[in-house]
Amino acid sequence: MGAPNDCPGSALCTVDAGAVDVLYGSASGLSSANAQYFSQGQNGVADQEETGDLFGFGVAAGRFEGARISDLAISAPTEDLRVPDDDAGAVHVLRGSPSGITTDGDRFLTQGHAGLQGSIQKGDEFGAALSGPYSGTVFD
Numbered sequence: 001m002g003a004p005n006d007c008p009g010s011a012l013c014t015v016d017a018g019a020v021d022v023l024y025g026s027a028s029g030l031s032s033a034n035a036q037y038f039s040q041g042q043n044g045v046a047d048q049e050e051t052g053d054l055f056g057f058g059v060a061a062g063r064f065e066g067a068r069i070s071d072l073a074i075s076a077p078t079e080d081l082r083v084p085d086d087d088a089g090a091v092h093v094l095r096g097s098p099s100g101i102t103t104d105g106d107r108f109l110t111q112g113h114a115g116l117q118g119s120i121q122k123g124d125e126f127g128a129a130l131s132g133p134y135s136g137t138v139f140d
């Protein structure tokens with residue numbers, strides 16, 4: 001669940017940096033057991049919290065890395081990449097594991113890199129919309 005206007009951290013607040021809460025399903029429905037919280041620059045998540053990143057604006061679960069367990073794509077569509085306030089955007093892909101979503105082997109995707117077409121330009125807002133292959137996803 002994305003909270004793109006969240007202000008991560010308790011002491012210093014980075015306005016609209018954004019965060020994502022992860023809850024897992026159980027036989028009785030969503031459970032707070034093993035809940036996770038992700039924000040940029042914390043617990044192995046790439047990049048840094050900056051004002052207005054909107055990390056968590058887009059969230060999609062799917063087996064993006066080909067394994068049996070669902071991974072999690074999280075966008076920060078107003079991430080600045082080249083100059084302040086360029087809002088070029090980036091997408092994180094965090095891998096699923098038997099113990100939950102992990103930042104081991106995570107990806108930080110931007111246009112023009114890692115096989116993605118296009119180039120980083122002001123106002124792209126790359127990742128403003130995400131979709132995933134929801135059917136058949138498996139959370140252990």
Ligand SMILES: [Ca+2]
Pocket residue numbers: 040047048049050053076079080
């Ligand atoms: Ca950032």
Ligand SMILES: [Ca+2]
Pocket residue numbers: 111118119120121124
């Ligand atoms: Ca572009």
